[in-house]
Amino acid sequence: MVKNEFFRKLNHLLRELPKKERDEILADFEEHFTIGFNEGKTEEEIIQELGDPKDIANAELADYDATNPARQGGATSATRSLLLAIVLIFFNLVVVAGPAFGIFFGFIGLWFGAICMVISPLLSLLSYFQSGFDAFLFTFFVSLACCGVGLLLSIALIYIGKFLWYVCAGYIRFTIDLITGRKRS
Amino acid sequence: MNVQFKKGVLELCVLVLIDTKDQYGYELAQNISKKIEVAEGTLYPLLRRLTKEGYLSTYLGESTEGPPRKYYSITAEGEQYMNALINEWKQFSKAVDQFIKEGAGHGEE
Incomplete structure (x- = not known):
């Protein structure tokens, strides 16, 4: 998996979030990649360290559900x-x-x-x-x-x-x- | 390490590390993964949640290379929360240690 694919997957998994939230999350990871590259890491290494986009998305969605009563229950x-x-x-x-x-x-x-x-x-x-x-x-x-x-x-x-x-x-x-x-x- | 278990403790680690020194996401991820095996990506949801709950605040800090970075710093509220977590953790780990000691001692008899 390369960077683009990582972002595409994450973006897709987070599709239920409002665009603003999604953009913020993706921007954080964009920063992470930029710093990683500066330290001489490859796309694969960074993605390996970050882990499965599914786990990241699940955590984000769980937090979002917990803080938005409209979607609760x-x-x-x-x-x-x-x-x-x-x-x-x-x-x-x-x-x-x-x-x-x-x-x-x-x-x-x-x-x-x-x-x-x-x-x-x-x-x-x-x-x-x-x-x-x-x-x-x-x-x-x-x-x-x-x-x-x-x-x-x-x-x-x-x-x-x-x-x-x-x-x-x-x-x-x-x-x-x-x-x-x-x-x- | 067990995932659920790690999740709770990770929050404490993040707060303590940021309390020691303001840091950006990448730095924090490196500092934690040096000692605890963790998928670094899952730290970001945690940071966002702690920020939303008012325990952390963020600001943009210049960097010598590349664009400005998002730094996290702990708020007064966050410090209170952290101290409560530390107390809980101490009690908890003390109890667990005791169980282990008793259990291990029992096994030797």
């Missing part, structure tokens, strides 16, 4: 989580689920439309057998235009899909954070 916070979860489930079923399904199926419908438009030149061949060459030419060129529009629509849909995915994932993460009472900053 497993029972009350569990009840709070449960109540919040129930409220959120109802809220999601009643308010969020309808529009979300609507948007989801609308999105799928648009995809079907786009695919049909893209393959429409192939379908236009059918009109050749039914109504002769002139009609076929007309249908064929119209369908080519449709194909172009369909391709553009597909590209737009890919972007829209990505956007919907981000929104969806973000919302789910937000909900989970709300229930577990975790803070991100």
